[in-house]
Amino acid sequence: MSEKEVFRAVTATDVARVAGVSQSTVSLVLNGKGRGRISDSTVRRVTAVAQRMGYRINQSARHLRLGASGTALLAVPTLANSAFAAVHAGAARRGAEHGLGLVVFPVGAEDGAGRFLLPQQALDGIIACSMPAETVAEVSAGVPLVILDDASAAGVPAVTMDVAAGMAMALNRLLELGHRRIAHVRAERPAWTFVQRARAFDLGVGTRPDIAVQRIPCPFSPAAVRDRVMPVLSAADRPTAVICDDDNMASGLYSAAMGLGMGIGTDVSVVGFNDAPVALQMIPPLASVRLPLEELGEQGVRALVGLRGGEPARPVNLPVEFVERESIGPAPRE
Amino acid sequence: MSEKEVFRAVTATDVARVAGVSQSTVSLVLNGKGRGRISDSTVRRVTAVAQRMGYRINQSARHLRLGASGTALLAVPTLANSAFAAVHAGAARRGAEHGLGLVVFPVGAEDGAGRFLLPQQALDGIIACSMPAETVAEVSAGVPLVILDDASAAGVPAVTMDVAAGMAMALNRLLELGHRRIAHVRAERPAWTFVQRARAFDLGVGTRPDIAVQRIPCPFSPAAVRDRVMPVLSAADRPTAVICDDDNMASGLYSAAMGLGMGIGTDVSVVGFNDAPVALQMIPPLASVRLPLEELGEQGVRALVGLRGGEPARPVNLPVEFVERESIGPAPRE
DNA sequence: TTGTACGCGTTATCAA
DNA sequence: TTGATAACGCGTACAA
Numbered sequence: 001m002s003e004k005e006v007f008r009a010v011t012a013t014d015v016a017r018v019a020g021v022s023q024s025t026v027s028l029v030l031n032g033k034g035r036g037r038i039s040d041s042t043v044r045r046v047t048a049v050a051q052r053m054g055y056r057i058n059q060s061a062r063h064l065r066l067g068a069s070g071t072a073l074l075a076v077p078t079l080a081n082s083a084f085a086a087v088h089a090g091a092a093r094r095g096a097e098h099g100l101g102l103v104v105f106p107v108g109a110e111d112g113a114g115r116f117l118l119p120q121q122a123l124d125g126i127i128a129c130s131m132p133a134e135t136v137a138e139v140s141a142g143v144p145l146v147i148l149d150d151a152s153a154a155g156v157p158a159v160t161m162d163v164a165a166g167m168a169m170a171l172n173r174l175l176e177l178g179h180r181r182i183a184h185v186r187a188e189r190p191a192w193t194f195v196q197r198a199r200a201f202d203l204g205v206g207t208r209p210d211i212a213v214q215r216i217p218c219p220f221s222p223a224a225v226r227d228r229v230m231p232v233l234s235a236a237d238r239p240t241a242v243i244c245d246d247d248n249m250a251s252g253l254y255s256a257a258m259g260l261g262m263g264i265g266t267d268v269s270v271v272g273f274n275d276a277p278v279a280l281q282m283i284p285p286l287a288s289v290r291l292p293l294e295e296l297g298e299q300g301v302r303a304l305v306g307l308r309g310g311e312p313a314r315p316v317n318l319p320v321e322f323v324e325r326e327s328i329g330p331a332p333r334e
Numbered sequence: 335m336s337e338k339e340v341f342r343a344v345t346a347t348d349v350a351r352v353a354g355v356s357q358s359t360v361s362l363v364l365n366g367k368g369r370g371r372i373s374d375s376t377v378r379r380v381t382a383v384a385q386r387m388g389y390r391i392n393q394s395a396r397h398l399r400l401g402a403s404g405t406a407l408l409a410v411p412t413l414a415n416s417a418f419a420a421v422h423a424g425a426a427r428r429g430a431e432h433g434l435g436l437v438v439f440p441v442g443a444e445d446g447a448g449r450f451l452l453p454q455q456a457l458d459g460i461i462a463c464s465m466p467a468e469t470v471a472e473v474s475a476g477v478p479l480v481i482l483d484d485a486s487a488a489g490v491p492a493v494t495m496d497v498a499a500g501m502a503m504a505l506n507r508l509l510e511l512g513h514r515r516i517a518h519v520r521a522e523r524p525a526w527t528f529v530q531r532a533r534a535f536d537l538g539v540g541t542r543p544d545i546a547v548q549r550i551p552c553p554f555s556p557a558a559v560r561d562r563v564m565p566v567l568s569a570a571d572r573p574t575a576v577i578c579d580d581d582n583m584a585s586g587l588y589s590a591a592m593g594l595g596m597g598i599g600t601d602v603s604v605v606g607f608n609d610a611p612v613a614l615q616m617i618p619p620l621a622s623v624r625l626p627l628e629e630l631g632e633q634g635v636r637a638l639v640g641l642r643g644g645e646p647a648r649p650v651n652l653p654v655e656f657v658e659r660e661s662i663g664p665a666p667r668e
Numbered sequence: 669t670t671g672t673a674c675g676c677g678t679t680a681t682c683a684a
Numbered sequence: 685t686t687g688a689t690a691a692c693g694c695g696t697a698c699a700a
Contacts, residue, residue: 013694021671028696039669054476062454064392069394070453071455080419093450096450101452101453103438103439104437106419106438108423116436117430119404120403121393121437122393122403226615278556281586346677347678359685393678394678396679399680401692
């Protein structure tokens, strides 16, 4: 009556019975640990029977026995941002070195459509990327945890990128180029990284009373930025340089400037964040603060593995780089 | 000596010992099945002790006992394409209704950086999206499998979108508008979906000897498209309408056209695929073949759940829609 | 060279 | 209202 009767999976014991050996022999053979222990003929027979019967290992049982699942979760706010593809790539690469596979779970808070049901899977650890600490607490139920791109949670190993320094580099370069009216297009998100950037901007201009500053909070999409900055760029006291919290936001700024007939890098200088592939595709190419996303993922796994090894959780802050391109130039003469 | 000595996890048995009850009582309480069976005082005591000792369930043991993990894997070619975010959203929503959590795994073949190590986790099923059948076979080792956006594998339940019909709709509309020189910018990828689109395009123009056709294979990025189509749009026999395999590719076409001083929707009509958010952000808004990506995910889970229920695997082909916008218009007069 | 026996931590059945 | 007890399928120490 039960489904189990109909679809019962083939177990190692089943294989053993058919092959006429014990279950432990099957286990040895299938794990390649039969070298010099199990006779070649037995190895061949067991392998053939397992193949024929369609045996596949029960991972739950294996994990229970081993006390580990070999899988870690990379929790991200959303899948609709290719930055996390880079983080995963780095994490997966480093994970492979430790026999750790990495699956991705979009928590979904940013998509507005409520949060997704967290899978109740067996995990050796969780790496939470760019998420508010309270969301993270929800996600990780006691599993070893590392937080990426957020340093707001106490007592949890964190890997961050020095976005504040990145902001300072961009700002200083613009000041060097003579800009005195500077805007910061801010992502309207509560993420730690954006708070840091805002603070660094405020700090950088705070000591300079000769600088006219505009802070422009915007939704994340290029279209929203375009609409929001259009009036700003049309005004008489328009900024001659704009720093955007994201390359895609910068592309919205490009649209607005082009719509107003303004030249990027001449009439208005633009800087982005991330140095995503899109930065090079824009015309002119976008100056951007390059974030070491892959290394962020790598270091996340490193910290997680260290955690299991009992290492103390010391914070890591990765350096960033300012990539200068044609989207910035000297401040226009008045 | 072993790590297990040092970091042994708290088990239900440990909780039972401290709380002075049996392990089965702990299980009953912690699973909320103590209603009317376990006394309130015991429930409170057990809950408190579990909390205090930091008990967390061993999912591997639970899954072994239950014969299921409550987790399915959504395998995608890459994370660097937000289309899969929509697929996941649909799948996760439907999965939640069946107590099925969905994690994502980017196989990585498309990123060129080789494939990622497949996590050896306990899975109730795999949903493979937009991937060649041979890649899929590699990924799914006997686990119940559903394939999305690909109908090339025999014997595997598949959910597809009727991209051929979408192509036909776009093509017919352009013909209606008087276009007689039409190009198809094709994604240079072996995916089934792109093959279908190419065939549908060829089929649609095949019966019309009065139509001048150009087939332009391109890498997926906007910049690549821009560079590739620039000479095409400059030629004397330039197409008056272009269908692109992706909205982002269409944005590359926008760049090229603008660079040549051509008007989108006037000098050249443009159609995309996906109807991604970016389609509305472009200027002018991009006409596009809207793909039901969320429903694709939903139907994928549906098929997977049906599979476990022993349902026959019958293929599903979801209808698509052509969304007309200002990027297309009547063919320019010669 | 192979088999026996045990335990991983949980859920569920039954008896008390 | 609670407690023994038996699986679930696997890996491995140890016996044969």
